[in-house]
Amino acid sequence: MQSDRPAARPVGRGAKVRTAVHAATLAELVEKGYAALTVENVAQRAGVHKTTVYRRWNDRESLLTDALAEHLAADIPIPDTGAIETDLRALAHGLVQSFASPTGQAVLAAMFTGAAHLPEIATARRRVFHDRLVRAEPVVTRAVERGELPAGTDPAELVRTLVAPIYLRLLMTAEPVDAAVADQTARVTLAAAQAGALRPASPSGRHGRG
Amino acid sequence: MQSDRPAARPVGRGAKVRTAVHAATLAELVEKGYAALTVENVAQRAGVHKTTVYRRWNDRESLLTDALAEHLAADIPIPDTGAIETDLRALAHGLVQSFASPTGQAVLAAMFTGAAHLPEIATARRRVFHDRLVRAEPVVTRAVERGELPAGTDPAELVRTLVAPIYLRLLMTAEPVDAAVADQTARVTLAAAQAGALRPASPSGRHGRG
Numbered sequence: 001m002q003s004d005r006p007a008a009r010p011v012g013r014g015a016k017v018r019t020a021v022h023a024a025t026l027a028e029l030v031e032k033g034y035a036a037l038t039v040e041n042v043a044q045r046a047g048v049h050k051t052t053v054y055r056r057w058n059d060r061e062s063l064l065t066d067a068l069a070e071h072l073a074a075d076i077p078i079p080d081t082g083a084i085e086t087d088l089r090a091l092a093h094g095l096v097q098s099f100a101s102p103t104g105q106a107v108l109a110a111m112f113t114g115a116a117h118l119p120e121i122a123t124a125r126r127r128v129f130h131d132r133l134v135r136a137e138p139v140v141t142r143a144v145e146r147g148e149l150p151a152g153t154d155p156a157e158l159v160r161t162l163v164a165p166i167y168l169r170l171l172m173t174a175e176p177v178d179a180a181v182a183d184q185t186a187r188v189t190l191a192a193a194q195a196g197a198l199r200p201a202s203p204s205g206r207h208g209r210g
Numbered sequence: 211m212q213s214d215r216p217a218a219r220p221v222g223r224g225a226k227v228r229t230a231v232h233a234a235t236l237a238e239l240v241e242k243g244y245a246a247l248t249v250e251n252v253a254q255r256a257g258v259h260k261t262t263v264y265r266r267w268n269d270r271e272s273l274l275t276d277a278l279a280e281h282l283a284a285d286i287p288i289p290d291t292g293a294i295e296t297d298l299r300a301l302a303h304g305l306v307q308s309f310a311s312p313t314g315q316a317v318l319a320a321m322f323t324g325a326a327h328l329p330e331i332a333t334a335r336r337r338v339f340h341d342r343l344v345r346a347e348p349v350v351t352r353a354v355e356r357g358e359l360p361a362g363t364d365p366a367e368l369v370r371t372l373v374a375p376i377y378l379r380l381l382m383t384a385e386p387v388d389a390a391v392a393d394q395t396a397r398v399t400l401a402a403a404q405a406g407a408l409r410p411a412s413p414s415g416r417h418g419r420g
Contacts, residue, residue: 113326117323117324125382160378160379160383164374164375164378165371165374167374167381167382168370168377171322171382172335172381173336173339174336183411184367184411187407187411188398189402191407195402196401197397198398201393201394201397
């Protein structure tokens with residue numbers, strides 16, 4: 001489950017600064033939290049001048065959202081185990097693990113508590129989620145091709161069903177999120193998909209209470 | 211789907227003040243939002259003196275969380291339609307509708323954005339969710355008695371599965387939440403429950419990745 005995809009950007013001085021500043025932002029977030037995050041501290045930790053940071057990011061808010069989005073875009077490997085059951089479990093475990101580390105906890109706290117009031121954060125959340133939906137789509141396509149899931153199974157709906165109980169526990173109920181939770185949501189999602197409940201609803205069903 | 215349960219508390223002067231202050235708190239929240247909420251404005255709107263408010267609530271935070279918890283505890287009727295399919299749809303529609311009104315929107319914004327940093331809010335969320343789980347339990351018990359769901363179906367897990375995609379859209383993806391979303395999550399939950407995926411996992415399954 002290690003992610004060792006090649007870097008997408010050419011690695012020059014600019015990319016190095018970007019990586020260093022992102023890493024410093026997350027480290028500051030882990031140590032001090034959102035309220036205490038300053039561009040000055042981030043620059044110092046990254047070993048660059050404050051103006052170098054301000055040349056690339058307008059303010060601490062855009063720096064923060066950029067670092068969060070970058071972190072979240074990379075941190076969940078997309079599995080290809082050859083079977084939908086193990087793929088779904090791996091996806092759910094990957095999400096659970098991404099929130100288990102100190103960085104994951106700090107990112108979660110910033111996105112949903114400390115910085116929840118920033119419009120940029122809402123945009124970052126949507127973008128991250130959309131990226132993940134797109135990246136996970138092949139998991140469903142392959143399962144349909146293998147005949148494991150009904151044709152027409154909606155990848156976006158499947159991913160929503162899989163991850164929703166994890167976010168519910170993290171954001172609403174503050175219940176523990178562990179391997180058992182990942183297994184359980186994978187089990188529910190597989191059962192619903194196999195029963196055809198993750199295909200688009202029939203027109204009559206859709207208009208039932210519209 | 212009207213909620214006309216009898217009031218649980220004796221209706222005296224104290225209960226009237228409490229109700230009036232709660233209503234004023236929610237109205238202020240709808241009009242001005244969390245950041246602008248003051249005890250002074252709430253008292254004025256409720257037609258009581260500021261000291262009357264402070265006699266019952268320590269500060270605006272405890273007033274707010276109390277008003278939110280009261281609002282959320284009462285706003286979703288528990289259905290008993292005689293069939294699990296329509297009960298699940300009614301439950302999901304009730305939750306969707308509770309967030310559709312201006313008050314629902316203001317409550318959501320306060321709980322998950324404006325006041326998300328308050329420890330009291332996290333406690334209120336957990337309490338509200340637990341209360342709802344307990345209230346919804348008979349829906350599952352009755353379905354098992356009617357033979358519609360497998361024995362051992364876990365009511366808490368069923369409710370989590372039902373509501374999770376609604377909260378995911380509200381809190382993470384900012385996708386629309388409407389009647390179609392309610393129907394879809396009811397469909398997924400029913401399929402998973404009928405397949406036995408909402409019974410506690412077998413010990414071997416639970417320890418698979420623990």
